[in-house]
Amino acid sequence: MDNFVVGANFELMAFLRSLHVSFRGIWISGARASGRSHLLRACCSAAMQTGRQAIYIDCAAPESDWSAEVQCAMDVSLASNAFVAMDNLGRLKGHKQHEEALMSIYQTLHAVDGEMLVSHDQSALGVEFDLPDLNSRMRGFAHFSLVPLQDHGKAEVLTRRARAKGYDLPDAVVEYWLRRGPRDLSTLVRDLERLDQATLTHQRLLTVPLLKQVLGY
Numbered sequence: 001m002d003n004f005v006v007g008a009n010f011e012l013m014a015f016l017r018s019l020h021v022s023f024r025g026i027w028i029s030g031a032r033a034s035g036r037s038h039l040l041r042a043c044c045s046a047a048m049q050t051g052r053q054a055i056y057i058d059c060a061a062p063e064s065d066w067s068a069e070v071q072c073a074m075d076v077s078l079a080s081n082a083f084v085a086m087d088n089l090g091r092l093k094g095h096k097q098h099e100e101a102l103m104s105i106y107q108t109l110h111a112v113d114g115e116m117l118v119s120h121d122q123s124a125l126g127v128e129f130d131l132p133d134l135n136s137r138m139r140g141f142a143h144f145s146l147v148p149l150q151d152h153g154k155a156e157v158l159t160r161r162a163r164a165k166g167y168d169l170p171d172a173v174v175e176y177w178l179r180r181g182p183r184d185l186s187t188l189v190r191d192l193e194r195l196d197q198a199t200l201t202h203q204r205l206l207t208v209p210l211l212k213q214v215l216g217y
Contacts, residue, residue: 001013001016001017001039001042001043001046003038003042003160004035004038004039004042005035005149005153005156005157005160007147007148007149007150007153008147009035009144009146009147011144012028012144012146015142015144016039016043016117020113020115021113022113023109023110023113023114023115023116024115024116024142025106025115025116025117025118025137025138025140025141025142026115026116026117026118026141026142026143026144027089027118027119027120027123027124027138027141027142027143027144028040028117028118028119028144028145028146029119029120029121029122029123029143029144029145029146030119030121030145030146030148031121031146031148032121032184032186033184033185033186033187034146034148034185035146035149035185036087036119036146037058037087037119039119039146040056040085040086040087040117040119041056041085043083043085043117044056044083044085044117047083047115048083052079052081052082052083053076053079053082053083054076054082054083054084054085055069055072055073055076055083055084055085056085056086056087057069057070057073057084057085057086057087058087058088059086059087059088059089059090059091059092060087060088060091067098070092070098070101070102070105071101073086073101073105074101074104074105074108077104077105077108077109077112077114078108078112079112079114080112080113080114081112081113081114081115082108082109082112082114082115083114083115083116083117084105084109084114084115084116084117085116085117085118086102086116086117086118086119087118087119088119088120088121089102089118089119089120089127089138090120090121090122090126090127092129093127093128093129093130094130096130099129099130099131099134100131102129102134103131103133103134103137106134106137116141118138118141123143123145124138124139124141124143125139149185151178151183154178154183154185154188155174155178157185157188157189158174158177158188158189158192159174161189161192162192162196162206165196167199167205167206169206170206170207172208173206173207173208173211176208176211177191177211177215180217181215181217191215194214194215195210195211195214195215198210198213198214
């Protein structure tokens with residue numbers, strides 16, 4: 001959670017950090033690379049650190065990877081104050097077995113005063129499950145739409161990640177990078193990995209000329 005660059009998402013972060021005494025359902029919508037998955041994983045990790053039973057499932061992964069995890073989530077949800085995070089939830093739409101499992105998870109968490117945190121690129125109003133009751137339950141969640149980071153927020157993400165690797169990212173490099181390169185955050189993070197490897201390979205500090213050489217712009 002501390003590694004998430006908040007930007008304009010203060011209300012969402014305050015809500016996620018607040019305590020709950022009864023069942024709580026939260027739906028986070030946002031575009032690709034907006035930080036949805038980061039938040040869900042972070043919240044799941046935070047829940048486990050406090051001793052709660054918790055599980056994170058990415059429904060965008062191949063079905064063979066997550067279908068068994070959905071069943072596991074049904075077991076996790078039985079624990080008092082359990083936490084279930086389901087990323088890209090809309091991918092379950094149209095799969096009767098998984099929609100029924102999702103409804104079961106919701107009902108169990110509701111009974112044990114647990115917490116359910118889900119995400120998708122749209123709000124629940126834009127996802128039409130085949131189970132009518134599931135639609136009404138999901139639309140009753142607290143809804144938040146992630147506000148994309150501006151350039152200064154993206155610069156902070158890159159600077160923090162570089163610092164975590166043990167070096168500083170010069171302001172001149174970041175300024176040039178964001179002015180000339182792709183603006184998508186996931187691409188920026190991948191390119192940072194390439195630059196990090198290049199500094200190790202060439203035993204050079206990260207400079208604008210090295211960025212041009214590695215990334216080609």
